[in-house]
Structures are given as C-alpha cells and as structure tokens.
Amino acid sequence: MRKFAFTVFMTARTPLSDNELVDLLKTGDQYAYTEIYNRYKGVLYQHAYKRLPNQGEVDDIIHELFTTLWTKRETIVFKTNLSGYLYTAVRNRILDYISHQQVESAYFANLQQFIDHGAGVTDHRVRSNMLRDLIEKEISSLPAKMREVFELSRKSEFSHQEIADKLDISEKTVKNQIHNALKILRVRLGVFIYLCLLYNLL
Numbered sequence: 001m002r003k004f005a006f007t008v009f010m011t012a013r014t015p016l017s018d019n020e021l022v023d024l025l026k027t028g029d030q031y032a033y034t035e036i037y038n039r040y041k042g043v044l045y046q047h048a049y050k051r052l053p054n055q056g057e058v059d060d061i062i063h064e065l066f067t068t069l070w071t072k073r074e075t076i077v078f079k080t081n082l083s084g085y086l087y088t089a090v091r092n093r094i095l096d097y098i099s100h101q102q103v104e105s106a107y108f109a110n111l112q113q114f115i116d117h118g119a120g121v122t123d124h125r126v127r128s129n130m131l132r133d134l135i136e137k138e139i140s141s142l143p144a145k146m147r148e149v150f151e152l153s154r155k156s157e158f159s160h161q162e163i164a165d166k167l168d169i170s171e172k173t174v175k176n177q178i179h180n181a182l183k184i185l186r187v188r189l190g191v192f193i194y195l196c197l198l199y200n201l202l
Contacts, residue, residue: 018082052094061093064187071143138188149177
C-alpha cells in the first residue's frame with residue numbers, strides 16, 4: 001500500500017518530504033531509496049569533493065554510504081534529519097579515509113626505515129598490529145549477515161558452496177555478500193591496507 005501511495009505521489013509530481021521518504025525507506029520501499037539517492041547523490045558528491053579532491057575515492061565513499069543506507073535501513077537512527085545524517089556520514093567517511101592514509105603512511109615510513117637500516121623492528125610490529133586492528137574494526141562494523149559470510153570465506157576459508165550450505169542461502173547470495181563486503185572495505189581501508197587484507201600480507 002505504501003509503495004502504491006509513493007508511486008501516485010511521483011506520478012502527480014508532488015515530491016515527498018525527507019521524513020516521509022525515511023519512513024518508507026525503513027519499510028524496505030525501493031522507490032523511496034531511489035528518490036533519496038537521486039535527491040542527494042549530486043550535492044553529497046560536491047560536498048565530499050571539496051574536502052577530498054579525488055574523484056575515484058569520492059565515488060567509492062558515496063557508493064558505500066548509499067549501500068549502507070539500504071542494508072542498515074531498519075536500524076539506522078536519524079538523530080537530526082535525513083540531510084543532516086547524510087552530510088555527517090560523508091564527513092565521517094572522509095575523516096576515516098584521511099586517518100587510514102596517515103596510518104598507512106606511517107607504516108610505509110617505518111617499513112622503509114627497517115629496510116634501509118635494519119632498525120625499528122619493535123615499532124614495525126606495532127604498526128603492523130595497528131593495521132590488523134584497523135582491519136578487524138572495519139570488518140566488525142559490516143552488516144551482520146555480510147560479516148558472517150565474509151569471515152567464513154576469508155578466515156575459515158570456506159568455499160562459496162560450503163558457506164551457502166552452512167547458512168542455507170544461495171551461492172549467488174554468498175558471492176554478492178562477499179563482493180559488497182570487499183567494496184565497502186576498499187572504501188574504508190584505502191588501497192594499501194585493503195590489498196594487505198586481500199592477500200593476507202599482515
């Protein structure tokens with residue numbers, strides 16, 4: 001009934017308010033999600049690009065934000081309003097990206113010192129542990145089902161079919177969950193740390 005009402009509103013060219021869209025989104029209404037995406041994607045991109053002038057990274061941040069908006073739609077708490085939530089979420093993702101870049105740079109600097117002088121072994125291990133903790137933190141923040149599938153694949157080394165059998169879901173769902181998890185982690189961790197996770201370099 002809600003989807004039908006939303007379609008009528010769109011046909012009549014009467015836009016719904018943000019609060020109405022949020023209410024519909026929480027019920028799983030894909031039309032409301034699409035309207036939110038169309039309404040805010042452009043302005044959020046411009047907002048992010050002013051603070052992080054890197055088109056590829058901004059694209060990934062915006063994509064990950066809207067993926068999270070959909071996958072966590074039932075549990076997200078909008079403390080202010082929709083626009084406030086979205087702008088804050090973008091800002092936090094940019095700050096996380098910058099923070100991860102700083103950790104990555106420190107790791108590289110320490111690794112180079114170790115290579116050049118054979119020194120700083122303890123500090124190098126500290127940096128490695130920091131990276132591991134960072135990776136574990138981001139994995140733990142994935143949506144529950146996505147995290148379960150991802151950990152079975154990456155930590156327990158189950159095949160896609162074994163995961164599907166264990167969780168009673170389709171193999172296609174398993175593949176989609178792993179693909180989405182990797183896309184989210186790529187945004188949150190940055191390229192270097194993401195590759196360390198992907199190839200078990202830490």
